[in-house]
Amino acid sequence: MLSVTPLRSDDRPAWEELFSGYNAFYARTWPAANYDRAWQEFARDERIHALGARLDGRLVGIAHFLVHASTTSPDVCYLQDLFTAPNARGKGVARALIRAVEEWAREQGCSRLYWHTQQHNHTARRLYDQVADFRDFIVYAMPL
Ligand SMILES: CC(C)(COP(=O)(O)OP(=O)(O)OC[C@H]1O[C@@H](n2cnc3c(N)ncnc32)[C@H](O)[C@@H]1OP(=O)(O)O)[C@@H](O)C(=O)NCCC(=O)NCCS
DSSP states (O other), X not given: OEEEXXXXXXXXXXXXXXXXXXXXXXXXXXXXXXXXXXXXHHHHTSSEEEEXXXXXXXXXXXXXXXXXXXXXXXXXXXXXXXXXXXXXXXXXXXXXXXXXXXXXXHHTTOSOEEOOOOTTOHHHHHHHHHHSOOOXXXXXXXXX
């Protein structure tokens, strides 16, 4: 059975494995302190938030998200990270996570949920094209 809930303190090892997998997908490595910081923020649940998807009790997917202001609308919700364990893919885990973040954001009064992906991430885009609109923006970043 698939369920989506907030992360629990005993999820830390499984969460870290999933978040490491997500970072490896983007060829990024972060020091342990970054994982500690993110975990503490999720526990506070004020600035950044997390949900976990469980299949038969095992944590197999994560979503990290945050709310920010908008110049033209009520606050909007940004879905920063989404990852499903490789051996649990194709079972609706990411779809359920997006739906759960959508529901959470509605409850907060957000006017929109949005996220980025890479143009060539066809697997992710097959899902995204079913649940959201492609708005044709591209992203520039300036490391500071
Ligand atoms: C993208 C990702 C999150 C999808 O997770 P998932 O749990 O497998 O996705 P779902 O099972 O919810 O997929 C839902 C739909 O997407 C499409 N889809 C997802 N994976 C697919 C695949 N490998 N092949 C074909 N279609 C796929 C299907 O249409 C599927 O719906 P359907 O089964 O009802 O037809 C997962 O592949 C992943 O973690 N990839 C690596 C990290 C990543 O790309 N994260 C997103 C970055 S923005």
